[in-house]
Amino acid sequence: MGGIPHPRDCSRCLCPGGYSGRLCNERPSGCGEVLTATTEYQDLQKTLGYPQLPENEEFEKCTYWIEVGGVMQVSCL
Secondary structure (H helix, E strand, O other), X not given: OOOEEEOOEEEEEEOOOOOEOOOOOEOOOXXXXXXXXXOOOOOXXXXXXXXXXXXXXXXXXXXXXXXXXXXXXXXXX
C-alpha cells in the first residue's frame, strides 16, 4: 500500500508515514485508530496528551485511517 521494496530484503517494504508492517498494509502502533465512514456526518474530537501529567515538549504521532465502502467522498475539516 504505497511502500517500496526494501533493497536488501525483498520480503518486506519501506513504508511511507502512516503505514507499517512487512507489506505496508497495517496502521502503525501507538495512538490513533481505524474509523469507518458512514453516509451521516460524524465528529472526531481527540485531545492529545495526558492532562494529569506535566507538559511534555516531545511530540507523539497519531495515525487515523478512514475506511470507506462503495462510492463515498470523505471531507475532513
